[in-house]
Amino acid sequence: MPDHDMEKAYDPKQHEDKTYQRWEESGYFNPDNLPGDRVEPYAIMMPPPNVTGVLHLGHALENTIMDIEARYQRMLGKRAMIVPGTDHSAVATQARVEDNLRKAGMENPRQELGREGLLEKIREYAEDSKSTILSQIRKMGTSADWSRLAYTFDEERSRIVNEVFVKMYNDGLVYRGYRVVNWSIAGQSTASDDELEYSERTTKLYTFKYSADFPIPIATVLPETKLGDTAVAVHPSDERYAEYIGQTFTVNVGAAKPLQIHVIADDNVDPAYGTGALGVTPAHSASDFELYEKNPQIGLIQIVGKDGLMTDEAGADYAGMPYKEAREKFVEWLRSNNLMISEEDITHNVSLSDRFKDEIWPMPMEQWFVSVTKEIPGRGKSLKALMREAVTTGLNGDTTKKVTITPDRFEKIYLQWIDNLRDWCISRQIWWGHRIPIWTRGEETYCGVSAPEGDNWEQDSDTLDTWFSSGMWTFSTLGWPNNSDFATYHPSAWMQMGHEILRLWMARMIMFSAYAVEDVPFHDVYIHGILRDKDGRKFSKSSGNGIDPLDVIAEYGTDALRMSLIKGIAPGNDSRFYEDKVADARNFVNKLWNISRFVTMQEAQTTKEASLADRWIESRVAQLITEVSSDLDSYQFSQASEKLYDFVWHEYADWYIEMSKVSELGSRGQKDILEVLLRMLHPFMPFVTEVLAEKIGLSETSELLMVAEWPKADPAAIDKELDKRMVTIQELISGVRSLRKEYQVKPGETLKVLGEGFSKDEQLIMSRLARIEFASSIDYKKSASAVSGEDKIILPLDDVIDVEAERTRIQNEIARLEKYLSSVAIKLSNEGFVSNAPPEVLEQTKQLQMQRSAELEHLKSALESLT
RNA sequence: GGGCGGUUAGCUCAGUUGGUUAGAGCGCUUGCUCGACACGCAAGAGGUCACAAGUUCGAAUCUUGUAUCGCCCACCA
Numbered sequence: 001m002p003d004h005d006m007e008k009a010y011d012p013k014q015h016e017d018k019t020y021q022r023w024e025e026s027g028y029f030n031p032d033n034l035p036g037d038r039v040e041p042y043a044i045m046m047p048p049p050n051v052t053g054v055l056h057l058g059h060a061l062e063n064t065i066m067d068i069e070a071r072y073q074r075m076l077g078k079r080a081m082i083v084p085g086t087d088h089s090a091v092a093t094q095a096r097v098e099d100n101l102r103k104a105g106m107e108n109p110r111q112e113l114g115r116e117g118l119l120e121k122i123r124e125y126a127e128d129s130k131s132t133i134l135s136q137i138r139k140m141g142t143s144a145d146w147s148r149l150a151y152t153f154d155e156e157r158s159r160i161v162n163e164v165f166v167k168m169y170n171d172g173l174v175y176r177g178y179r180v181v182n183w184s185i186a187g188q189s190t191a192s193d194d195e196l197e198y199s200e201r202t203t204k205l206y207t208f209k210y211s212a213d214f215p216i217p218i219a220t221v222l223p224e225t226k227l228g229d230t231a232v233a234v235h236p237s238d239e240r241y242a243e244y245i246g247q248t249f250t251v252n253v254g255a256a257k258p259l260q261i262h263v264i265a266d267d268n269v270d271p272a273y274g275t276g277a278l279g280v281t282p283a284h285s286a287s288d289f290e291l292y293e294k295n296p297q298i299g300l301i302q303i304v305g306k307d308g309l310m311t312d313e314a315g316a317d318y319a320g321m322p323y324k325e326a327r328e329k330f331v332e333w334l335r336s337n338n339l340m341i342s343e344e345d346i347t348h349n350v351s352l353s354d355r356f357k358d359e360i361w362p363m364p365m366e367q368w369f370v371s372v373t374k375e376i377p378g379r380g381k382s383l384k385a386l387m388r389e390a391v392t393t394g395l396n397g398d399t400t401k402k403v404t405i406t407p408d409r410f411e412k413i414y415l416q417w418i419d420n421l422r423d424w425c426i427s428r429q430i431w432w433g434h435r436i437p438i439w440t441r442g443e444e445t446y447c448g449v450s451a452p453e454g455d456n457w458e459q460d461s462d463t464l465d466t467w468f469s470s471g472m473w474t475f476s477t478l479g480w481p482n483n484s485d486f487a488t489y490h491p492s493a494w495m496q497m498g499h500e501i502l503r504l505w506m507a508r509m510i511m512f513s514a515y516a517v518e519d520v521p522f523h524d525v526y527i528h529g530i531l532r533d534k535d536g537r538k539f540s541k542s543s544g545n546g547i548d549p550l551d552v553i554a555e556y557g558t559d560a561l562r563m564s565l566i567k568g569i570a571p572g573n574d575s576r577f578y579e580d581k582v583a584d585a586r587n588f589v590n591k592l593w594n595i596s597r598f599v600t601m602q603e604a605q606t607t608k609e610a611s612l613a614d615r616w617i618e619s620r621v622a623q624l625i626t627e628v629s630s631d632l633d634s635y636q637f638s639q640a641s642e643k644l645y646d647f648v649w650h651e652y653a654d655w656y657i658e659m660s661k662v663s664e665l666g667s668r669g670q671k672d673i674l675e676v677l678l679r680m681l682h683p684f685m686p687f688v689t690e691v692l693a694e695k696i697g698l699s700e701t702s703e704l705l706m707v708a709e710w711p712k713a714d715p716a717a718i719d720k721e722l723d724k725r726m727v728t729i730q731e732l733i734s735g736v737r738s739l740r741k742e743y744q745v746k747p748g749e750t751l752k753v754l755g756e757g758f759s760k761d762e763q764l765i766m767s768r769l770a771r772i773e774f775a776s777s778i779d780y781k782k783s784a785s786a787v788s789g790e791d792k793i794i795l796p797l798d799d800v801i802d803v804e805a806e807r808t809r810i811q812n813e814i815a816r817l818e819k820y821l822s823s824v825a826i827k828l829s830n831e832g833f834v835s836n837a838p839p840e841v842l843e844q845t846k847q848l849q850m851q852r853s854a855e856l857e858h859l860k861s862a863l864e865s866l867t
Numbered sequence: 868g869g870g871c872g873g874u875u876a877g878c879u880c881a882g883u884u885g886g887u888u889a890g891a892g893c894g895c896u897u898g899c900u901c902g903a904c905a906c907g908c909a910a911g912a913g914g915u916c917a918c919a920a921g922u923u924c925g926a927a928u929c930u931u932g933u934a935u936c937g938c939c940c941a942c943c944a
Contacts, residue, residue, distance in 0.1 A: 008903085009904080009906070198940095205944080207944090220944060233944090269944085273944065274944045277944075346943090348943045349942080349943060350943085351943095410871090413870075413871065413939075413940090416870065416939095416940075417939095420941075499938090503940095530938095534879090536937085567891090568880050568881055568891075569880080570880085570881070570882090573872075574873095576879070578892095580878095580893055580894095581879080583893090583906075584893070584906090587904095587906040588906090589906085590906045590907095591903095591904065591906075591907085593904080593906095594906095594907085595904080596903085597903045598902090598903035598904080599903085631883090634883075636883070638881075639882085639883085642881070642891070645891085645892095653904090658908095
C-alpha cells in the first residue's frame with residue numbers, strides 16, 4: 001500500500017539501521033539464499049581493513065565502490081557475494097599497541113610483558129578494533145555476507161598460510177639466506193622493500209680519504225659506516241684509478257681497527273659522479289652487498305648492531321657507541337687529521353620504516369626469503385614469470401586465467417615493478433603474526449603445517465610478513481583447497497583497491513594464487529584513487545585531518561556520503577573530500593524523496609493512453625538504462641551516478657513531472673518510471689531507494705528492492721526524433737520566456753504566439769509551461785502590438801527562434817556532412833583501404849556513411865521547412 | 868635518471884573509440900512561496916579546454932615538443 005504520510009524531508013536516521021536490519025534478516029547477503037534460479041557466481045573479497053583502529057573515509061570510498069558493484073551484479077541475477085574480513089596487519093598493529101603502552105608509561109613493552117603478555121594485549125586491542133570496524137562497515141550499507149566473515153589470523157586462515165608456506169618450502173622457493181636486509185632499530189625487525197617510505201632530508205656529504213697515503217678520495221653521507229668498508233670500487237675504464245685496480249691497501253683509521261681496502265672495478269660506478277670512486281660497505285648497503293657477492297674476496301664487516309650501537313668490529317674506541325656519536329667522532333678525527341677534503345649540504349632520500357618511522361639500517365643477517373626467480377619444480381617457470389603471465393597472456397597462455405586491470409595504465413606500473421622485483425624477505429622479528437612453521441631440534445629441521453611429534457622441538461621465533469597472509473585472501477577466505485565455496489567462487493569475479501597497494505597486495509595475491517591454486521585470484525581488478533582532504537593532503541593520523549565517516553553519516557546520511565564519494569571522480573584518479581559535495585548529494589536524496597512523495601499523491605492513471613510526455617520519458621529512460629548499464633559494465637561508476645543524478649533531477653522531475661501537471665496531458669507511467677529509477681539508483685543509494693520502494697509499493701513482487709531485477713531497456717521505446725523534438729520545444733519555451741522579459745510582460749499576462757506546425761499536445765505543454773496562447777494566424781503588426789492594450793502580446797514564432805541563425809547553423813551542418821561524406825566516399829572507393837582495413841573498421845565506416853547520409857537528408861528537409 | 872598522472876568556468880571536478888553551440892556541483896546575479904521539495908523553482912553571467920606545431924573535412928580528445936604541478940620507482944658515493 002502506498003504510504004501517503006511521508007515526511008516533508010527525508011531523515012536517514014529514521015530509516016537506515018532499520019533497513020539494514022531488514023536486509024540482514026532477509027538472508028540475501030548470503031548468495032546461497034538468493035531467490036530465483038541464479039547460477040553465475042560473482043564473488044568479491046573485501047580488502048580486509050587493518051585492525052589498527054577505526055575506519056576512515058578512504059574505507060568508505062572502498063565500501064561504496066565495492067557495494068555498488070555487488071548490488072548491481074545481484075540485481076543482474078548473479079550469486080553476488082561480498083566476503084567481509086579484517087587483517088591482523090602484523091607490524092602495524094604491534095607497533096600501535098606498543099606505542100599505546102609506551103604512552104601509558106611502559107618503557108619497554110616487549111621486555112616487561114614478554115611474548116605471551118604482549119600478544120595478549122595486542123589480541124585485546126585487535127578484537128576491540130575489529131568489532132568497531134565491522135559495525136562501521138554495516139553503517140556504510142555494505143551488503144556483505146556476514147556468515148562468511150574471515151580474519152587473516154583466525155584458525156582457518158592460519159592453516160592455509162602454513163600449508164602454502166610448507167608447499168613453497170618443499171619446492172625450494174622459501175629459503176634461509178644471509179644477506180643485507182632492511183632493519184628497523186626502533187621496531188627491532190626487518191621490513192620488506194615495499195614497507196619503506198622515503199623522506200627527503202638535507203645532510204652533509206663528506207668527501208675524504210681514509211688515510212694520507214690512500215690514493216683515492218671517496219664521499220659519503222654516512223661516515224660511521226666507512227669503518228666497515230672493505231673495498232673501493234671504480235669504473236674499469238677510469239684512467240685516474242686504473243693502476244690501483246686489484247691492489248689491496250691497509251689503512252689506519254685512527255682509533256678504529258685498520259681497514260683492508262681492495263680496489264675493485266665495476267661497470268655500475270659512475271666515474272662522473274662525486275670523486276668517481278665508491279667506498280664499498282658490504283654490511284650496510286644493499287647495493288654494496290651485491291658488489292661483495294660479485295667480489296667475495298673483499299669480505300664484510302658489520303660495524304653497527306641490531307641495537308644501533310657500534311660493534312666490536314668497529315674497534316675498541318667505538319664499540320658500544322650509538323652510531324650518531326660514532327659519526328661525530330669519526331668526522332672529527334678526519335678533520336683533525338686533514339683527511340677531510342670537503343663537506344657540503346645535499347638533499348637526498350632517506351628510507352624510513354613505514355610503521356616505526358625510524359631510519360632503516362641495511363644490515364646483513366639470516367632471514368627467510370621467497371625466491372621470485374627460481375624455477376618452480378614441475379612448472380618450468382618462476383614466480384616472477386607467473387606474475388607477469390597472469391596480466392599479459394593469461395597463465396600458461398590461457399586467456400580465461402588472465403587478470404584485467406582497470407584503468408589499464410596500472411598494468412604498466414605493475415609490470416615495471418615485476419621487472420625490478422627482488423627476492424622477498426618474509427621473516428619478521430615481531431611477535432604479532434603467523435609464526436614461521438619451522439621447528440628445529442639440534443641439527444634436525446622440520447617444516448610442517450603443525451608442530452612435529454616428539455620432544456625438544458623448538459619453533460622458529462620469527463613471524464611472517466603480514467602480506468604473506470593477505471596475499472592469499474581470495475582463496476583463504478574460501479577455505480582452500482577442499483571447501484565447496486572454493487570450488488564455486490574462486491577465482492573471484494572482481495576486486496577493487498587503491499593504487500597505493502597495487503604492488504604490496506595485488507601483486508602478492510596474483511603470485512600466491514598463480515602458485516598455489518594455479519589460477520588468477522580475480523578476473524577483473526578496478527584500481528581507484530586515494531581520497532584526500534579538501535587541501536589535497538592524504539588523510540592520516542599524523543596530520544590530524546582524519547574525518548570519522550560515522551560523523552558524516554550522522555549529519556547527512558549514508559546514501560549522501562556514498563553518492564558524494566562516487567560522483568565527479570575519474571577512475572584511478574585521486575579525489576578530494578568536500579562537505580559541500582555531501583550536502584549536494586543529501587539534497588539529491590531529498591529530491592528523490594519528494595519526487596516519490598509527489599508520485600504517491602497522484603492518482604493512478606494506468607489505463608490512460610500514453611501522452612506525448614509519456615512517450616518521451618519512456619524513450620529517454622530506455623536510453624538511460626542502456627547507458628548506465630554499459631557504464632557499470634565498464635566500471636564507470638562515477639559516470640553512471642552522474643547520469644542518474646541528472647536524469648532524475650533535470651529530466652524526470654523538472655521536465656516530465658512538470659509536464660504532467662498540465663492536467664490535460666496527464667501521465668500514465670509516473671510510478672513505473674520512478675520504480676525503474678529507484679532500481680537503478682539502488683546500488684548507489686541503497687537505503688533511501690529501499691525505503692521508497694516500500695512506500696510506493698513494488699509492482700512486480702513484494703521482495704526487497706535489493707533483489708529486484710535490474711531494469712532492461714525496451715529498444716522499441718527509443719524514439720530519437722521525439723527526443724530532438726522535445727529539445728526544440730524546450731528551447732522554444734526558453735525563448736518565449738526571454739521574450740516575456742524583453743517585452744516586459746507581467747507574470748499574470750498571457751503571451752500569444754503563432755502556433756503553426758505544432759501538435760495539440762505540444763501546444764498544450766508550451767502554453768502551460770511558458771504561459772502562452774497560440775493563435776492560428778497573425779492578425780497584427782508586430783511593431784504596433786508589442787505592447788497591446790489587452791494584456792496580450794501576439795508574436796509569430798519567428799521571433800521566438802532566430803530563424804536566420806538556425807538557417808545558418810543548418811547550412812553549416814549540411815556543408816560539414818557533405819564534406820565528410822565525400823571523404824568517406826573516396827575512402828570506400830580506395831581499394832587499398834577496402835582490402836586492408838579490418839572488417840569491423842570497414843563495416844563501421846559504411847554504417848557511419850549511412851547514418852550520416854540519413855542525417856543529411858533530415859537536415860535538408862529541416863532547412864526547407866524553415867524557408 | 869625512469870615511469871605515470873594533472874593543467875577545462877571564481878572554486879572543486881566530469882568529459883570511454885575525434886563529430887552539432889565544451890558540461891556538472893558549489894559560488895555569483897535576477898526573479899519566484901503558482902497542486903512534492905527553500906535540502907526548492909525559473910532565468911542568467913562566467914571558459915582563446917596550459918602553450919606551440921602537426922595529422923584531419925573536423926581536435927579538449929590523436930601525434931610531437933615546451934612549460935608547470937603532483938605521485939611512484941630507482942639512485943642516494
